[in-house]
Structure formats: C-alpha cells, structure tokens
Amino acid sequence: MQPIENIADKAGIPLDALELYGKYKAKINVDLIPKQTSQAKVVLVTATSPTPAGEGKSTVTVGLGDALSRLGKKTMVALREPSLGPVMGVKGGATGGGFSQVLPMEDINLHFTGDLHAITTVNNALSAMIDNHLHQGNVLNIDPRRITWKRVMDMNDRALRHVTIGLGGPSQGVPREESFDITVASEIMAVFCLATSLQDLKERLSDIVIGYTYEKDAVTVRDLGVEGALTLLLKDAFKPNLVQTIEGTPAFIHGGPFANIAHGCNSLIATNTARNLADYVVTEAGFGSDLGAEKFMDIKARIGKFQPDAVVLVTTIRALKMHGGVEKQELKVENTQAVEKGLVNLEKHIETILSFGVQPVVALNRFVGDSDSELQKVQKWCQDYNVKVALTDVWQDGGAGGEALAKEVLQVLEEPNNFAPIYEIEQSVEEKLTAIVQKVYGGTGVLFTDQAKKDLAEIKKNGWDLLPVCMAKTQYSFSDDPKKLGRPTDFSITIRNILPKLGAGFLVCLTGDIMTMPGLPKKPAALNMDVDSAGNAKGLM
Template sequence: MSFTDLSIAADAKILPIQEIAERAGIPDEALELYGKYKAKIDVNSLPAAVGLGKVVLVTAISPTPAGEGKSTVTVGLADAFKQLNESVIVALREPSLGPVMGVKGGATGGGFAQVLPMEDINLHFTGDIHAITSANNALAAFIDNHLHQGNSLNIDPRRITWKRTLDINDRALRQVTIGLGGPSGGIPRQDGFDITVASEIMAVLCLATSLEDLKERLASMVIGYTYERIPVMVRDLGVEGALTLLLKEAFKPNLVQTIEGTPAIIHGGPFANIAHGCNSLMATNTARRLADIVVTEAGFGADLGAEKFMHIKSRKGGFHPDAVVIVATVRALKMHGGVEKSLLGGADADAVRRGMVNLAKHVDTIRQFGVEPVVALNRFVADSEEEIAEIMSWCEAADVRVALTNVWEKGGAGGLELAGLVKEELERPKDFSLLYEESDSVEEKLRVIVQKVYGGADIQLTDKAQKQLVELKKFGWDALPICMAKTQYSLSDQPKLLGRPEGFTVTIREIMPKLGAGFLVCLTGDIMTMPGLPKQPAALKMDVGPDGEAIGLF
C-alpha cells in the first residue's frame, strides 16, 4: 500500500487542542479555540517566564526540485526530542496558498513527521494570511481614496510604491491599470499585485514584539513619494490604528500539534527568496517561554533563510540559534553534481561527490556565525549505501557531525540520532557573531553577503539601484539590515548555476526600503514578488469527497 502525506494525516489520532495546551503549559485563560484542534494563544495571559528555551534552527542545502524535506526534518526532530522526554515545541511558518495550489506544496512536514490538522493548516488555517491581505489592500484603498478626495499630501501617483496583494500565484496581476471608469472611478494610475507573503505587512507582523510595536512599524511603512520626492508614510495617512485593528487577532500565535502530539506553534509565513523567510518573533519567543528547546526553521538554503534568520530575526529578537541543523539529501546532492532530475533513480556516488561542494559551502556559512552545524542526511528509499557512504566519509573528513535521518517513515524514532547530536551541540559554549554591522554601508553589507555567504566575487548595482542608494542615504535609511531577494536554487543570482559556483558577480537591480519591517529588500536576477502558476498546477489533483474530506492535497 502506498502512503501519501494526506492519507497518513487522515489516519492519525489527533488530540483535542486543550490537551496539547496542557502539555505546553498554556492555561485555559490563554487559549482561544478555533474548533477542536486549533487555537490562538493570548500571550498576555501566559504565566511569567521562568527561563527562555534554547533555539535549534533547521536550514538546508540549496533546494532542488528533488526536495530536501526540511520541514519534515524539523517536525521529526521535535518529535525525537519529545521521545527523549525533553521539553520541546516546534515553531513553523504558515503555508501560503500560492505554493500549495502551485508546485512547491505545503509547509506542514510529511509522512509521519507532520503537523495536524494538515489540510486546515495548508488552506485557510485561522485566517492570518487573509487578515494580512485585507490590511494590505485596505491601505491600498486608503491611498487611492486620498488621491480621489483631493490629495492633500501631494502624493505623486507615479511614485506610489505600495502594491495590492493576493495569496495565490497570479502572473496576470503583476502590472495592472486601476481607476478607470471616469471621475467616479478614482484617479487612473499604474499599479500591481504582490503575493501576500511578500507584503511588508507580513514582515512587520513577523518582526513585531507587541501590539504597540506592530502599530509603530505599520505607521513607519513608506507608501510612496510626493511630487517633491519627499517620502510618504502610513502615519501621514493616519490609518495605522485601523490596520492594527485588522491584524490584532492575526498577531496572536497559533497552536496545533504534530502526529506524535508535540506542541507546535505556527505563525507568519514570509517567503525566504523574496522576504526574510522565518516564522514570527511572537511565535518563537512564546515557544521559548514555554519549552526548554524550540525547534524552528528558516526557508530554503542557508544562503537565504539562515542568513536572514541571523542578520534580521536574531538581531531584532535579541537571541541567536544555539544549534543549527543543515538538511541534505542524496538526490539533491546528485543534482548539484550534474544529474538531471529524470535520472536520479540510478545510483551515482561520483555525482554525490561532485555535489558535496554545495553542502560544504553551507557548512562554511554557518561556521562563520560561530555555530557548529549538524548535518541531517534525510534518507530516501532509492538512496544506495555507496552514495550514503560518500556523504558520511566527507563529513568525517571535514569534522562535521552527521546523522542519517528517516523521520518521514519512522517519525520521531527516525530522528533520535540527530536529536542526540543536536543536544550535545546545545550544551557547547558558543561564540556567535554577525557578519556585518547595521552601521556598515549598504555596499559593504551587500559584499559581505555575496562574498562570505554566497561565495561570489563582487556586486554590481544597476543605474536604478544606484539612484535608489543615493536616495536611501539622503533620508538616512541606509543603516538597516539587508534582505536579499534571490533565487533559491543557486548560491548565485543565476538559477541554473548549481553546486558551488565561484567568481560570479551578483547584480542588484533594485533596492526597496521597508522601514516598517526594518530592512532593505535588494532585488537580484529575475526574482518575482508575484509568482506564476506552472503548466500543471497542484490544484488539478485536488478535490473534496462526499463527507468533506480533502482529496489530492499532497
């Protein structure tokens, strides 16, 4: 019998969320129920924290279409800690409907290392992303209404930078014209849509530490410029209170559970290739208040999610990871070694050997932050002993601890060796340090990321980016962390350069200030903030049964 993630999830015994809350030490007065198996946590009603748990960050090698199973390993590692009787909570991002209906899939793990209820979480969950969409588009409506009602702020319609959003991949909305239909239809202008998880409001919600901080960050967002090129912020429109009101419930972290009953907090979902790729600070800090160990993840490879976790989330949150896991697979390493996806079924230890350079770079990157990584070799059925031995041999020679992991098939039991190695790392002293200071110039910060994290040679700014940099310095916005928007498939800005390319130059084509989030988004390559659907989207396989059960959801 063949198992799918959905069939495994459907057969799993799911506990009432009150039982999970009790395991996590969450009192009834702090629990706001969303049905039987989901709840929001009223953080203000939690007991005072006695101490703060240690953070385990799970990252990966550069992803390939073959898949690495990072979320699966994250969940399985938390379940393994639970089997070892450790106090543990797993903290994850919320899935976006874009990849769920597109090609990438959901974000709830897989096999016997999943969070439940899987179908709810991958679809509408508790409505957080819809609330962000509503707040984002309410702001867009307020901007256009301001233009229509006389434009007292003297906003230049050609220089409005705030876009509308939709939580689905829709390339047709990247550039649109609005305000047609005569005087009653508003002011005609060019506009566009981003996917919701690329909205600055998503980043703001994920980096805010309180409702007051959330409102101040919302007020600081730049929405455009006047005819005199003076920036206009949300506080100039006076609508930050209304936006906060729309987000007040979404700001509360969500409590669910793994298949094995480990408490899971899922909250916020910025993409790592176009945003900072981490779950919310509220979720991580809530988990740290409740458990001794918090297992969390950052999107895509260590060059994207982990780098931003360190330089953005850790910096803003005032903590750093106490251990880092790098997930690798034989299949992905073979692709980095030059094997086409259609040929991955055959054993090829030589290709694995060639592809190890990608893992080596990610190990090097994590070590530069002063943390010794542990490699989780996520095993698949088709992996040959020779291929596995190649990876184990390299790790031994490079003095990298590695654990063969099989949590998809065995749940927490398949991650016990990994949990043991991570626990040892948690007990070791750290000499954590960031790779750049916020006060460094934008060019210096960009070069540090490209040279130390990507392994490239240099950066090149387009004419547009250079003009924007002059503007950033003029307004004093240059002393902010960098959030690179880059392809996830390559260490470079060119998706087809797999493995460990060298000597490349990364072109920065645009620099966008995100003052509410507190970082500068630097666009590279052909990265899009509104993806498109593939020719055969995953939605074609989805349906609903006569009793309302989900069909074809992975």
C-alpha cells in the same frame, strides 16, 4: 489528534489563554502566559540549495521536535504558515510529510485560522486608503507615479504583475499603474512577523513608506493616519496559532514570508512565546542557508535579541546528485560519483553556518531509493570534514527516525558558540551586501544597476542606510543565476533595485529576475486536489 486543550496543557499554556478554533487548533493570548526567567535553546533547521527533487526541511524540523520529545526534552516546534500560492502551485502541502507532520494538515495548508487572509485584507485596505486619498483631493500631494505600495493576493497570478486601475472617468478614481505582489512578500507580512507586541506592531505599521510626494518626500502610513485601523484588523491574527505534530509535540505555526523575496521566518512573537514555554525550540528558515538562515541570523535574531544555539543543515542524496549534474529523471539510479561532485554545495553551506560562529549538524534525510554506498559516501565525507552528521528517517519512522540527529544536536547545545551576525548595522549598505555575497554566497562582489544606484542615493539622503539588508535572490543557486548549481565561483551579484521597508526595518535588495508575484506552473498542484462527499481533502500531499 488530541484535543488542543491537552496539547496546551503539555506546553504549559493555561486554559484561559486559549481561543479555540474548533477541536484541534487555537490562538494563544500571550499576555496570559506566565513569564519564565530562563529561555529555551533555539535550534534552527536550514538546508542545502533546494532542488526540484525536494529536501524535506519541514519534515526534518517536525521529526527533530518529536525526537527531542521522545528523549524527554520539553520541546516546541515553530513553523511558518503555508501560502496558497505554492500549495496550489508547485509545492502542494507544506506541513511536513509521512509520520513527521503537523496537524490538522488540511486546515493548515488551506485557510487555517485566517491569518494570511487578514494580512491580505490589511495590505489592500491600505491600498484603498491611498487611492481614496488621491480621489478626495490629495492633501498630502502624493505623486501617483511614485506610489510604491502594491496590492497583494495569496495566490500565484502572473497576470496581476502590471495592471492599470482607476479607469472609467472621474467617479472611478485617479487612473494610475499598479502592481500586485503575493501576500507573503507584503511588508505587512514582514511587520507582522517581526513585531514583538501589539503596540510595536502599530508603530511598525506607522513607519511603512507608501510612496513619495511631487517634491520627492516620503509619505508614510502615519501621514495617512490609518495605522490604528490597520492594527485593529490584525489584532486577532497577531496571536500565535497552536497545533500539534502527529506524535503530540506542541507546535506554533504563525506568519509565512517567503525566504527568496522576503525574510523567510515564522513570527518573532511565536518564537519568543515558544522560548518562554519550552526548554528547546526547533524552528526553520526558508530555502537554503544562503537565504533563510542568513536572514534568520542577520535580521530576526538581531531584532529578537537572541541567537540560534545550534543549526541543522538538511541535505539529501537526491539533492547532492542534482548539484553533481544528474537530471531529475535519473535520480533513482545509483551514482556515487555525482554525489561526491555535489558535495561542494554542502561544503559551502557548512562554511556559511560556521562563518556565523555556530556549529552545524548535517541531517542526511533518507529517501526511498538511496543506496547504502551513496549514504556512506556523505557520512564519510562529513566525518573527514569534522562535521557532525546523522542519518534521519523521520518520514518513515517519525520521531524515532530522528533520535540519532537529536542526540548529535544535544551534544552541540552543550557547547558554547560564538554567534555573531555577518555584518554590523553601522556598516554601509555596500559593505553589508559585499559581506553577504563574499561570506555567504562565495561570490566576488556586488554590482549596482543605474536604478539601484538611484535607489541607494535616495536611501542615504533619507538616512535609511543603517538598516539590515534583505536579499531577494533565486533559491536554486548561490549566485543570482538559477542555472548555476553546485558551488559556482568567480561571480558577482547584480542589485537591480533597493526598496526601503521601514516598517519591517530592513532594505529589500532585488537581484536577477526574482519575482515578487510568482506564476503558476504548466501543471499546478491544484489539478490533483479534490474533496470527497464527506468533506475530506484529497491530493494536498
């Protein structure tokens, strides 16, 4: 690794804007970076519907950034921060892989610069203020049964989904039911990632609805008067984190909402700072294009007032075979028929990106064991479909393995696109949801549970319906049933709850049995992790 001062110099960041966190990572004071008149072109990396086999989206994102740098382009990478929940759960490390990684990998995957801990603290400080307000006389007349704000923890812990607090007598507080979310599902995380300045952060925090009075009037953070304290706790975390790839490309890693239960993109302030510094910004959105990319385009790009200039759609032979009906344990066996059958999933994701008016480039991420005939099957299909495709081998060869992809992307960047969000803000909530279900998922329409109908009526009564919608849906399927792989048809999406997130500026629509507090698997990735006597991490990959 190079000293972080060298990476900052390469990015055009002045030394006085650096706040060092050791030798290889730093926070950036964006107010000390000169503003440029031109802004970078944005390349969004997304993927086909994820499978347990893994698609390597972060690896391709890093490899593409390095490839553009190798071609002489001033490039920055912008990624999300990993959550300890999936790091210790199923996923393990989340900083890329092989020779396409961001460094220092161990720090980024664990505590990094403390941002997620700060967000957890702010969320739970607000919870403490709410319960103290109840205990101290409840001047705002908050109904304890209608408090919607939840505590959080940056770990998968199913035992905390439903708990009771305040037991033990009057001196212990007001007893009530409580729930925990994972930190990356917190509205604090969403606010953190969509705020454009410290003042905007404070205003968004003020707008957060924490619950309702006995008269069913909304109560906000502004009513509690604690927005200043919450902003104070976030002021350092709000500064973007600068690190580097293995090949020395500057990278911002900042913010980390999940895409299946939140909006799935790194912070807007990090992306905008990268756009100000570089000529090309390579960023990613979580999970497949039906989740992360849709939210990037309908929420983040809309709020940030910019557009993706190109979209890279990552897929693998292994993923296509699973969508073609092959079990995970059989993926090493050559099966061109299953690949061909699974191409329907790739086809729908291509159609989705095109529906936003942006030209996709398919990155066929090569894994050891992929046969030439399987790879050729996908390449030939893309050519017949008139979609650009590039075989990438960035895991093994780093930036050199992504140059073919980079050249295809550069061609797309030279062409104008017709980007537009999939719906207009002025449309009704029902129309917005229908647009997503029909145009992005390929479904027939939307169904509402009785609870969702009550939520929607309350939202309309309060005038909150002119907001974007953030779908909380399984990542494994276009439908709300994770078992329906490939390209399901003739399905509807059932909305069971609609949660107003006024600070973030969107409505979260919960579908299926999606959980905002995941659980750990039978054999968590943590079982493989250790540290040696010299303090070196083991088993994070």
